[in-house]
Amino acid sequence: MDSFRLSIFDLFGAIIPGIPMLILIISLFDKSPTNILNLIERTENLSLSTSLLALLFAYLIGFSTQYLSYEVFKQLVPLWGKKRTKCFPISFGKRGEEVSLIREKAPENYKVLNTFFAHRTMCYNGFFSLSLFGIGISISNFVKGGLSADVLGLTFISLIFSFILLRRAVSFHEWSHDLITDSTFIIKKIKKKLTDSPIYLDYASTTPLDPRVFEAMRPYFMEDYGNAASNTHTYGERASIAVKESRKIIADTIHAIPEEIHFTSGATEAINLALKGAFLNYGHQKPHIITVQTEHKAVLDTCAYLEEIGADVTYLSVNSDGLVDIEQLESSIRKDTLLVSIMYANNETGVLHDIQRIGKICKSNQVLFFTDATQAFGKIPLNVLEQSIDMLCFSAHKIYGPKGVGGLYVKKGIKLTPQIHGGGHEFGLRSGTLNVPGIVGLAKAIQLCQSEMEEVSTRLEKIRDDFEEEMEKAGKIKVNGKNAPRLPHFSNFQLLNEEAESFILRNRNKLAVAQGSACNSALIQPSHVLKAMGLSDQDAENSIRISWGNGSNSKTLEKSEIEILF
Ligand SMILES: Cc1ncc(COP(=O)(O)O)c(C=O)c1O
Known part of the structure; x- marks a missing residue:
C-alpha cells in the first residue's frame, strides 16, 4: 500500500x-x-529508450521543482486561503508538535493527514509547472517572433488548469489544518477526561492503595512468591515469616496476640465466620443473638440466614442519632443469648457506638461480643482488651490497603466452626492458601494508619466540621447523626433543596459521593440505616454520604463546596 x-x-x-x-x-x-503540431509529431516519433529517458528527466525536473513550487505556494496561500488558514505558516513548523501528537495518539488521522499533504504537494507542483509552461512558452515564442494563436490557446488552457490545481492545493492545505486542529482538540479532550477525575469523597466505600503499601507488597508477587504453608524451602519460609510478622503487627494495633488474628478475604467473610461459626458451635444451647437494625448487610443477611437455621435474633432499634439504647440492650440479654453483634462505627453515618460499655455489659452477662470494626479500624484507636471485645473484623481496602483481604480477631478460647474447609490453615479456622502480598499490604496499611492517625483525623475532622457548618448555615443540608460521636471523616446529610439523585447525576463528573451505602448500591432502596434513625423514605433517599480521606485537603472542600454544592 505504501509503495x-x-x-x-x-x-x-x-x-x-x-x-x-x-x-x-x-x-x-x-x-x-514552437509549433504545437510539430511538437506532437516529434513526440510520436520518439523511440522507447528516448521516451524512458525523457520521463526520467521529467521526473528529476518535477521532483526538484517541488521545493520552488512550495515557496511560491507559500506566498500565494495568504492571498487565497480562508482567514483561519492565513494565520498559519504553510510550513507546518509551528504545528509540528501537534502533528507529532497526532502521529502518536491518532495514527489513523495521521495517515489521512499525510494523504492531504501528498495531494497538496501534487497540486501545487502541478500548478507551478503548468503556469510556468504556459507563460514560458508564450514568452519564448514572442521573443522568437512567432507567437501563434495555438500557442496562446495552449497558454490559456495551461493557466486555467494551473489555477484549478492551485485552488485544489489550497483546499488540501485548509483540510490538513482543520484535521490537525480537530484531532488535537479531541486528543486533548480525551486526555483531559481521563485525567480530570471527579473529586473522590467516597473513602468509606473504598480507598486507593497507598504507594508505600504497594512497595511493601511488591516482592511477594514477584520474588518471594512462595506458599506460606510450604515449609520445605526458603520461598515458603520467607512467605511464612512475612505472614507471621504481619499477624504480629495487626495483633499489636488492637492489643491482641498474633494467634488471635485470622486472615480472610475481607470483612464480609470474617463476619460470616464469626456469626455462623459461633452459632454452629454454641447455638444448640444458646440460640439467641442480639444485633442492631443499622448493621451492615453482611451482618443482617448472615443473621437472617441464621434465623432460617434456628437462631432467634433480636434487632435493636436506634435513636434519631443512630445510637443503640444501652439499657434496651441490657434488658434484651437472655439466658440463652449467645452473642451480641454491634458494629464499631456505622458505614453510612460514621456514628460510633459506645463499644466500651457494650463490651462490659456482654462480659458481665457472659455473652460473646462481636464488633464489625471495618470502618473504625485504622481510623481510631481500638483495644480489644479494654473494650472487652471477643471478636472483631477488619478489611484492608478501607485503610489504603489492597482489596480482597481482611481478618477476624477471635479471643483465645472461643471456638468457632470453620466455614471453609480444606487444609486447616489459619489455626484450623479458615482453610485456603494465604494471600501473602495482601496480608503484607494489610499489615503495612494498618501500620501507616496507626502512625498517621492523629494528624489525619485532626485534619479531616476540621474539613468535615467546616463543611457541615457552612452548608448548614446556607440552609442546604441537615446532618444525620450530628449529635452522636462520629468518625472524623464522615458526613451523612439530607439535601434540603434538591433531590439526591439529581444532585449526584448533575455532579457525576465532578464529585464521587455515595447515596446511602455503596455496599447496598445494587439494591436501590432508601437506606435501612437512615430509616432506622427515623427518617422518612424521602428524606433517606435524599441523603448523601461524603467521606474524606488521605487525598483530601482544605482545597478539596473549597472545590467541592464552591464549584459543586453552591
Ligand atoms: C461496616 C462494614 N462492614 C463490612 C463491610 C464489608 O467489607 P468487605 O468489603 O471487606 O467485605 C463493609 C464494607 O463496606 C463495611 O463498611
Missing part, C-alpha cells in the same frame, strides 16, 4: 508536472518558434 502511494505520488507529484517543464526547456533550445 503504491509512493508511485502515485511520484507520478502526479513529479513526473507529470515535470513533462511540461521538460517540453518548455526543449523548446527554449529551439531557434524557431
Whole structure:
C-alpha cells in the first residue's frame, strides 16, 4: 500500500508536472518558434529508450521543482486561503508538535493527514509547472517572433488548469489544518477526561492503595512468591515469616496476640465466620443473638440466614442519632443469648457506638461480643482488651490497603466452626492458601494508619466540621447523626433543596459521593440505616454520604463546596 502511494505520488507529484517543464526547456533550445503540431509529431516519433529517458528527466525536473513550487505556494496561500488558514505558516513548523501528537495518539488521522499533504504537494507542483509552461512558452515564442494563436490557446488552457490545481492545493492545505486542529482538540479532550477525575469523597466505600503499601507488597508477587504453608524451602519460609510478622503487627494495633488474628478475604467473610461459626458451635444451647437494625448487610443477611437455621435474633432499634439504647440492650440479654453483634462505627453515618460499655455489659452477662470494626479500624484507636471485645473484623481496602483481604480477631478460647474447609490453615479456622502480598499490604496499611492517625483525623475532622457548618448555615443540608460521636471523616446529610439523585447525576463528573451505602448500591432502596434513625423514605433517599480521606485537603472542600454544592 505504501509503495503504491509512493508511485502515485511520484507520478502526479513529479513526473507529470515535470513533462511540461521538460517540453518548455526543449523548446527554449529551439531557434524557431514552437509549433504545437510539430511538437506532437516529434513526440510520436520518439523511440522507447528516448521516451524512458525523457520521463526520467521529467521526473528529476518535477521532483526538484517541488521545493520552488512550495515557496511560491507559500506566498500565494495568504492571498487565497480562508482567514483561519492565513494565520498559519504553510510550513507546518509551528504545528509540528501537534502533528507529532497526532502521529502518536491518532495514527489513523495521521495517515489521512499525510494523504492531504501528498495531494497538496501534487497540486501545487502541478500548478507551478503548468503556469510556468504556459507563460514560458508564450514568452519564448514572442521573443522568437512567432507567437501563434495555438500557442496562446495552449497558454490559456495551461493557466486555467494551473489555477484549478492551485485552488485544489489550497483546499488540501485548509483540510490538513482543520484535521490537525480537530484531532488535537479531541486528543486533548480525551486526555483531559481521563485525567480530570471527579473529586473522590467516597473513602468509606473504598480507598486507593497507598504507594508505600504497594512497595511493601511488591516482592511477594514477584520474588518471594512462595506458599506460606510450604515449609520445605526458603520461598515458603520467607512467605511464612512475612505472614507471621504481619499477624504480629495487626495483633499489636488492637492489643491482641498474633494467634488471635485470622486472615480472610475481607470483612464480609470474617463476619460470616464469626456469626455462623459461633452459632454452629454454641447455638444448640444458646440460640439467641442480639444485633442492631443499622448493621451492615453482611451482618443482617448472615443473621437472617441464621434465623432460617434456628437462631432467634433480636434487632435493636436506634435513636434519631443512630445510637443503640444501652439499657434496651441490657434488658434484651437472655439466658440463652449467645452473642451480641454491634458494629464499631456505622458505614453510612460514621456514628460510633459506645463499644466500651457494650463490651462490659456482654462480659458481665457472659455473652460473646462481636464488633464489625471495618470502618473504625485504622481510623481510631481500638483495644480489644479494654473494650472487652471477643471478636472483631477488619478489611484492608478501607485503610489504603489492597482489596480482597481482611481478618477476624477471635479471643483465645472461643471456638468457632470453620466455614471453609480444606487444609486447616489459619489455626484450623479458615482453610485456603494465604494471600501473602495482601496480608503484607494489610499489615503495612494498618501500620501507616496507626502512625498517621492523629494528624489525619485532626485534619479531616476540621474539613468535615467546616463543611457541615457552612452548608448548614446556607440552609442546604441537615446532618444525620450530628449529635452522636462520629468518625472524623464522615458526613451523612439530607439535601434540603434538591433531590439526591439529581444532585449526584448533575455532579457525576465532578464529585464521587455515595447515596446511602455503596455496599447496598445494587439494591436501590432508601437506606435501612437512615430509616432506622427515623427518617422518612424521602428524606433517606435524599441523603448523601461524603467521606474524606488521605487525598483530601482544605482545597478539596473549597472545590467541592464552591464549584459543586453552591
Ligand atoms: C461496616 C462494614 N462492614 C463490612 C463491610 C464489608 O467489607 P468487605 O468489603 O471487606 O467485605 C463493609 C464494607 O463496606 C463495611 O463498611
